[in-house]
Amino acid sequence: GNSVTQMEGPVTLxxxxxxxxxxxxxxxGYPSLFWYVQYPGEGLQLLLKATKAxxxxxxxxxxxxxxxxxxxxxxxxxxxxxxDSAVYFCALSDSTGGFKTIFGxxxxxxxxx
Amino acid sequence: EADIYQTPRYLVIxxxxxITLECSQTMGHDKMYWYxxxxxxxxxxxxxxxxxxxxxxxxxxxxxxxxxIRTEHFPLTLESARPSHTSQYLCASSANGDRERAFFGQGxxxxxx
Numbered sequence: 001g002n003s004v005t006q007m008e009g010p011v012t013l014x015x016x017x018x019x020x021x022x023x024x025x026x027x028x029g030y031p032s033l034f035w036y037v038q039y040p041g042e043g044l045q046l047l048l049k050a051t052k053a054x055x056x057x058x059x060x061x062x063x064x065x066x067x068x069x070x071x072x073x074x075x076x077x078x079x080x081x082x083x084d085s086a087v088y089f090c091a092l093s094d095s096t097g098g099f100k101t102i103f104g105x106x107x108x109x110x111x112x113x
Numbered sequence: 114e115a116d117i118y119q120t121p122r123y124l125v126i127x128x129x130x131x132i133t134l135e136c137s138q139t140m141g142h143d144k145m146y147w148y149x150x151x152x153x154x155x156x157x158x159x160x161x162x163x164x165x166x167x168x169x170x171x172x173x174x175x176x177x178x179x180x181x182i183r184t185e186h187f188p189l190t191l192e193s194a195r196p197s198h199t200s201q202y203l204c205a206s207s208a209n210g211d212r213e214r215a216f217f218g219q220g221x222x223x224x225x226x
Contacts, residue, residue: 041219049214093213103155103156
């Protein structure tokens with residue numbers, strides 16, 4: 001079945017540091033891939049998405065590239081801010097999973113001033 | 114950005130009580146979901162629906178039940194709440210197709226005492 005694996009957290013960085021959160025997936029079809037962010041006390045918000053191989057999703061300085069050959073969708077940001085502190089979820093959706101969205105376990109990010 | 118609403122945001126209730134968590138969306142989405150989020154952040158799909166009169170169990174077994182009588186409404190009911198039901202419950206919806214992202218409500222934090 002479909003699944004998503006993310007790096008375990010928490011990840012603690014200083015402001016302006018480079019961020020990478022690893023995400024790999026298993027899917028029998030050709031999934032769409034997503035990164036969602038959850039701020040404290042809130043629901044999830046879409047951060048970025050990519051719908052086919054080699055697509056790059058980007059938003060608010062975050063980027064992720066859909067790598068079919070390595071089945072990966074790693075999240076990166078060149079310079080994090082304190083306001084980026086949140087939980088980040090990698091997710092996929094595809095037709096063989098009935099279009100259900102499958103989430104990774106989440107990675108908590110702390111950014112220190 | 115999201116037009117999906119959950120009520121209540123917070124609920125503290127005694128053991129044995131019947132409760133209904135409300136979820137409504139105004140986007141005309143056919144697909145709706147309930148996720149349970151544990152303290153470790155991981156999201157577990159407990160129910161989903163592909164449209165009116167369609168409901169399915171998710172990947173995590175749950176004692177709750179759902180109904181989908183109207184497109185916009187997807188309530189979750191616990192007939193007899195127990196302390197083990199204490200958790201955060203997130204409702205989501207999406208349009209048809211595997212390219213569509215999910216929209217999330219703000220969540221209901223349930224505490225059963």
